[in-house]
Amino acid sequence: MFKRRSVMIGGAASVVAAALARVAEAQASRPMLVFVGDQTSEACKVWHSQWEPLFVASAAYKKLDYRVINPAKSSLLAKQQTWPANLRWLLDTFLMSQVGVQEGFEVPRFFLVQNRQVTISTSGNNAWRDVMWPTILDVTGTSP
Secondary structure, three states, X not given: OHHHHHHHHHHHHHHHHHHHHHHXXXXXXXXXXXXEOOOOOHHXXXXXXXXXXXXXXXXXXXXXXXXXXXXXXXXXXXXXXXOOHHHHXXXXXXXXXXXXXXXXXXXXXXEEEEOOEEEEEEEOHHHHHHHHHHHHHHHHOOOO
């Protein structure tokens, strides 16, 4: 009887592990929007008060992952410790890009990531409205 229970427990563990792997795979393939801002920026305050509530209430929001990097000061944006460990590759990618080298962090900045690749990156509330939002709608197959 002991052996039978251990086999059943082992079988249940493998089912749980397989389910967790499927969830991780689905999340990895989901588009991800990363908002990068700072708490002193007026443009970021506008994003948080006007655009973010509309975005969070949308059907598109439900079809992607949304991450926020919003330190107290803009000087912290380029520091590894400000970013979650699983997104530090995005910081490195941006800082090594032509835009990152030439412009640095103009905020608010938005990254649309799919399969660990940056699909598009824009900055500013106008770019959100004119470029990023239509791209998100297209990628998620939703309408405003």
